[in-house]
Amino acid sequence: MEVQSGSQESKPVGTFEILHEDRHTGARAGRLWTQHGVIETPVFMPVGTQATVKSIEPRDLHEMQAQVVLGNTYHLLLRPGMEIMETCGGLHKFMGWNKPILTDRGGFQVFSLSGLRKIKPVGVEFQSHIDGARFFMGPKESMAVQRILGSDIAMCFDECIPYPCDEAYATNAVRQTLKWAKTCLEQPRAEGQLVFGIVQGGEFTELREYCATELAAMGFDGYAVGGVSVGEPEPFLLKGIRDGLRKLPWEKPHYIMGLGDLWQMSEAVRLGSDMFDCVIPTRNARNGAAFTRDGVYPVKAGEFKADLRPVEVGCDCPCCSNFSRAYIRHLLNVGEILGVRLLTLHNLHVYHKFMREMREAIFADGFKDWQEEQTRRLRCGDARTRGGK
């Protein structure tokens, strides 16, 4: 089937076009055609684990020009459950979002809920974090759930290992991941649903290269690098990305899972990555952190008690256009939900703008300079005093 883009063009679902490659780096700007529309890359995908990007709604997402959001297999299977999801006609209809959705496969919960599961050859025995009920999820179950969810991009069920992790364990996890990837690929899917394979391998270069090579041979619609940003020091994180990308087909979309530090994303783009997701801008907003192009700062801090400047000077998001730091700080400190919502809007706005600028810089063959400038600001800038008085 074919999809229409903003212009009158149309291409088959699953097509990934690299529109331009930066002349001086590995960065590229592209377009991924999905069942629910075109995704322009590099792209940041807000995380909407439980069928909502916490505290905001689709209208907000459209306004900030979000192109695709995440949903989570594990969490949505537990609640509301697939019977209801089927009745409601899938995740798009259920949550009122008509643009692309990528569903995470529940494999991350193998990592994040490590105390509540047992890994077996055919899948993972989970114990629900809600009521303790035991249930099983393997590649087949995960894909079945993602089919019902009807996401545009389904992720392969895999084993995400922690950091640190010894080589023997990592090797075994890669073996498992590859076996499950093959099974996933054989499962029935929703109409137009793409499937991405996930490279694991921890900090071990050969393992990651091996995993990537094997996955590439299976022929996925796109590829993800997983097992990064699981608490490892930044040099290991970047190494994991480089190792993961090295053997992947260059012409397919590259998704770095869970990566959400602005500078780290720019670095990953420089190496040839296209897609990112992360809870940082949303979760940290709820915890009072304001993201700016000059770094992060806690708006909750007392020094902003009477600060009339917007959260970020020069920002045109709904939060900064209308409200002061003093007000946002007040809302957060008295526990008013509006504070959380406004700061979430701001942070996501910053993220999306960052991605759009990256894309422009790539088209202009100026990615290197752009990134250097951003690095200076993000890592050495003073977020708190941005814009002077």
Next chain:
RNA sequence: GGUGGUUUACCGAAGUGGCCAACCGGGGCAGACUGUAAAUCUGCUGGCUUACGCCUUCCUUGGUUCGAAUCCAAGAGCCACCA
């Protein structure tokens, strides 16, 4: 005017002779957060110190005691009832 009660750190509130620089809430401050068990979690919240520790504290003053936030006396503030 009389009788009874009460007074603890920013607020509330434990503690009623040594284990008390004083439990616990709230508030305040700081930090953490990378595919969401997260509008969460951690630390600090008398002074000086990185810390060990030292110093000054539980309304005020005086006393009892080896030792007092804790017991006694007087005073002050607040509360209740009686006149």
